[in-house]
Amino acid sequence: MIAITAGGFFFISAAVALGGDRGNYQSGASRPADLTSRSGGSTDSPAPGKPHLNYTQRVALAWQIALAANNFSPGILDGNFGPHSRTALKEYAARFFPGVNPLDPHNPAVFNALGVDVKNVITQYTITQDDADAVGHLHWTWRKMAAAPRMPYASLEDCLCEKFHCTESLMRAMNPRADLQNLSVGQTLNVPNIRPFPGSNDFGNPGGLQSVIHQDKQTFPEVHVAYLTVNLAQKAIRAYNRHNQQVALFWCSIAAHKADLPTEDGVIKDIALDPNYTFRPSMYPQAHIDHRLIIPPGPRNPVGIVWMGLDLPGVGMHGNPVPQHIGLTGSHGCFRMCNWDAVHLLTLVHIGLPVIMINPKKPIPLTVALPAGIDPPGLPEQSEYADAPASRQHSNTP
Numbered sequence: 001m002i003a004i005t006a007g008g009f010f011f012i013s014a015a016v017a018l019g020g021d022r023g024n025y026q027s028g029a030s031r032p033a034d035l036t037s038r039s040g041g042s043t044d045s046p047a048p049g050k051p052h053l054n055y056t057q058r059v060a061l062a063w064q065i066a067l068a069a070n071n072f073s074p075g076i077l078d079g080n081f082g083p084h085s086r087t088a089l090k091e092y093a094a095r096f097f098p099g100v101n102p103l104d105p106h107n108p109a110v111f112n113a114l115g116v117d118v119k120n121v122i123t124q125y126t127i128t129q130d131d132a133d134a135v136g137h138l139h140w141t142w143r144k145m146a147a148a149p150r151m152p153y154a155s156l157e158d159c160l161c162e163k164f165h166c167t168e169s170l171m172r173a174m175n176p177r178a179d180l181q182n183l184s185v186g187q188t189l190n191v192p193n194i195r196p197f198p199g200s201n202d203f204g205n206p207g208g209l210q211s212v213i214h215q216d217k218q219t220f221p222e223v224h225v226a227y228l229t230v231n232l233a234q235k236a237i238r239a240y241n242r243h244n245q246q247v248a249l250f251w252c253s254i255a256a257h258k259a260d261l262p263t264e265d266g267v268i269k270d271i272a273l274d275p276n277y278t279f280r281p282s283m284y285p286q287a288h289i290d291h292r293l294i295i296p297p298g299p300r301n302p303v304g305i306v307w308m309g310l311d312l313p314g315v316g317m318h319g320n321p322v323p324q325h326i327g328l329t330g331s332h333g334c335f336r337m338c339n340w341d342a343v344h345l346l347t348l349v350h351i352g353l354p355v356i357m358i359n360p361k362k363p364i365p366l367t368v369a370l371p372a373g374i375d376p377p378g379l380p381e382q383s384e385y386a387d388a389p390a391s392r393q394h395s396n397t398p
Contacts, residue, residue: 277303
């Protein structure tokens with residue numbers, strides 16, 4: 001019995017609910033040995049070994065991959081159906097299958113709609129020269145970063161974990177016989193079978209980001225976004241259409257200090273691909289540097305590979321050089337995301353898109369103009385704050 005709960009949301013026997021062709025593994029069964037390599041590289045590299053994932057982890061990973069492929073991100077893939085994954089599933093089901101338990105063994109509607117594929121949750125990938133070209137020497141002091149030509153991946157392991165949206169621990173569990181600190185071109189690894197499946201389009205290479213953006217636009221379900229909300233308590237970014245229906249979910253880090261949290265709404269005013277980063281001495285007094293520095297672009301740049309700036313001083317949504325830290329560490333006021341989620345969000349937004357801040361602990365009056373009929377879910381009632389404009393009165397029903 002697998003029990004996955006979210007405030008009493010559901011319980012399920014995975015062996016029953018995942019039945020059929022996609023979930024026909026017995027507990028503890030392994031992926032077939034004849035995994036097909038997805039990159040066409042050498043087959044003479046050392047075998048990565050049988051993945052050390054039990055059935056529960058395979059089921060969780062399959063659901064995580066399917067949710068991400070349908071615009072409801074569980075965050076970084078780890079094979080653990082934790083709070084982010086449960087929230088993503090609950091909100092996807094509420095949006096497209098209201099009233100349906102998404103893991104009801106007698107109603108596989110959500111399972112089928114998402115395309116959860118337990119049987120093929122792991123595939124293989126052969127490391128390419130493009131992957132190796134995205135790796136370089138990574139500096140971690142401000143002066144050395146500013147002097148470097150680019151902010152690359154620190155290792156092939158770092159590159160491949162980002163390419164396949166997963167934690168280092170999951171990659172190690174999938175490749176128990178591989179020395180992930182000494183990978184080489186032509187070596188084949190077991191990887192999560194994410195959708196869309198990446199090719200030679202590493203963020204660290206020229207043209208790689210544009211390739212991923214094109215692939216995302218062609219592959220993810222098309223949605224039309226009217227506005228975003230950022231829930232500062234949940235550290236969640238949600239996208240809604242003009243009918244106030246949720247169409248996407250992403251996770252982020254917020255300001256480490258309450259004083260740096262946004263106190264008003266905003267709109268997206270600029271978008272930058274592969275941005276540099278300006279080091280400002282006032283933000284990092286502990287660095288003991290008295291002048292600005294320009295940190296070059298790259299996937300390990302402090303703002304990652306995309307920047308979506310708001311019309312609020314110093315506030316934007318952007319990527320991050322350490323995806324494992326999303327939701328755990330704080331920023332100076334921006335909203336940090338995993339690089340791949342930031343790129344995905346980028347494909348959904350445009351200049352001028354409203355971004356509504358939701359802070360249950362300190363309600364924020366509406367400060368942007370919204371089209372008629374737009375009524376962001378999750379906002380406090382008018383009575384909870386005295387200075388809110390009348391346009392922000394509404395029911396809290398989504």
